[in-house]
Amino acid sequence: MWPLASHHSFKINNYASDVFNVTSVAEARSVANLDNYLILGEGTNTLFIDNYDGVIVKSCITGISYEEKKSGWHIRVGAQENWHDFVVWTLTKNICGLENLVLIPGSVGAAPVQNIGAYGVEVSQYIQSVEAVHIDTGESHTIANTECEFSYRDSIFKKNPRSWLITHVNFNISKAWQPNLSYPALADLNNQTSISARAIADAVTAIRSSKLPNPNEIPNAGSFFKNPVVSAERYQQLIEDFPNLIAFEVGGDYKLAAGWLIEQLGLKGTCCGDCCVHDKQALVLVNRGNATGDNVLALCRLIQQRVEQRFGVILEPEVRMIGRNGLIDDITKYQRS
Numbered sequence: 368m369w370p371l372a373s374h375h376s377f378k379i380n381n382y383a384s385d386v387f388n389v390t391s392v393a394e395a396r397s398v399a400n401l402d403n404y405l406i407l408g409e410g411t412n413t414l415f416i417d418n419y420d421g422v423i424v425k426s427c428i429t430g431i432s433y434e435e436k437k438s439g440w441h442i443r444v445g446a447q448e449n450w451h452d453f454v455v456w457t458l459t460k461n462i463c464g465l466e467n468l469v470l471i472p473g474s475v476g477a478a479p480v481q482n483i484g485a486y487g488v489e490v491s492q493y494i495q496s497v498e499a500v501h502i503d504t505g506e507s508h509t510i511a512n513t514e515c516e517f518s519y520r521d522s523i524f525k526k527n528p529r530s531w532l533i534t535h536v537n538f539n540i541s542k543a544w545q546p547n548l549s550y551p552a553l554a555d556l557n558n559q560t561s562i563s564a565r566a567i568a569d570a571v572t573a574i575r576s577s578k579l580p581n582p583n584e585i586p587n588a589g590s591f592f593k594n595p596v597v598s599a600e601r602y603q604q605l606i607e608d609f610p611n612l613i614a615f616e617v618g619g620d621y622k623l624a625a626g627w628l629i630e631q632l633g634l635k636g637t638c639c640g641d642c643c644v645h646d647k648q649a650l651v652l653v654n655r656g657n658a659t660g661d662n663v664l665a666l667c668r669l670i671q672q673r674v675e676q677r678f679g680v681i682l683e684p685e686v687r688m689i690g691r692n693g694l695i696d697d698i699t700k701y702q703r704s
């Protein structure tokens with residue numbers, strides 16, 4: 368049995384059958400021989416609701432190499448490198464572009480899986496390609512950005528969680544840097560005469576630290592739910608009933624701020640056992656110490672029901688929830704054994 372508590376940031380005391388550390392592309396090819404397996408990075412977006420009857424596979428490939436070209440940089444990064452450390456490394460080299468994504472927990476290999484994003488930027492904007500081993504065939508592939516099917520917190524890797532073991536991520540970062548201050552919380556920086564990537568990183572660090580709990584201090588898995596996307600028509604109906612509704616237009620549809628919906632229901636600070644809605648950001652659930660899988664399921668369902676009753680909107684978990692047999696498809700139906 369392999370204890371999972373220190374391998375996922377929500378830190379529930381559950382166990383996997385075993386672990387397999389992949390340190391080379393050659394080793395990645397033998398994952399196909401495992402019966403039941405789950406690929407895990409730093410576990411900052413994964414929550415083990417139950418013991419897991421299978422082997423945890425970890426990509427332990429590290430290293431950063433880079434090449435400066437006339438128009439920008441090409442950077443190849445091993446999957447196990449820490450995302451935040453990598454962003455800081457780019458800034459020390461005066462490579463600008465990833466600064467809005469500073470302080471996101473997790474590994475570089477996990478970044479493309481759910482197309483991490485924050486403060487107006489998604490990582491897919493900077494990924495040139497992803498190197499991964501196709502587990503069934505054992506073949507190495509370099510998957511171009513356009514083939515990764517990136518969208519909001521989604522990719523080909525997330526849609527096919529047992530198919531690909533990511534070994535490296537290739538970034539293309541242009542020298543024609545443009546600060547991205549589109550997110551309302553960063554708009555104040557527009558008033559400055561000159562703005563640096565470092566200043567943006569500092570501002571993002573300050574905002575994140577003020578409302579998002581540090582997983583090393585208060586166990587959590589970041590945003591627990593996705594921000595739901597509704598049609599323009601549905602949005603118009605909602606805004607009539609809830610004039611203060613916070614939403615952002617995305618390609619004709621509207622992405623609703625799920626944290627706002629949950630806060631309106633007075634659920635900040637609500638707990639089921641030791642699993643609680645964070646008191647500064649309602650989209651984040653925290654483990655106050657001894658949360659169990661049942662506590663998480665109960666709080667998740669309570670929030671989903673209350674949001675649906677009041678707003679007619681269904682919240683889907685953003686966190687990858689893992690049960691006894693692996694990824695849980697429908698959290699509303701899962702029963703712990």
Ligand code: EPU
Pocket residue numbers: 484485486487550552579588589590591592593594613624625626627630647648649650685
């Ligand atoms: N809001 C509330 N109450 C709350 C939380 C949010 O009213 O309790 C309001 C805020 O005031 C703001 C709006 O909702 O007007 C959006 O909130 P915020 O800027 O905190 O961002 P979010 O939509 O809740 C998303 C990402 C975060 C990312 C931030 C910043 C998702 C699921 N989450 O959260 O990503 O850091 O934007 O870009 O898209 C993560 O994925 O784990 C994560 C933390």
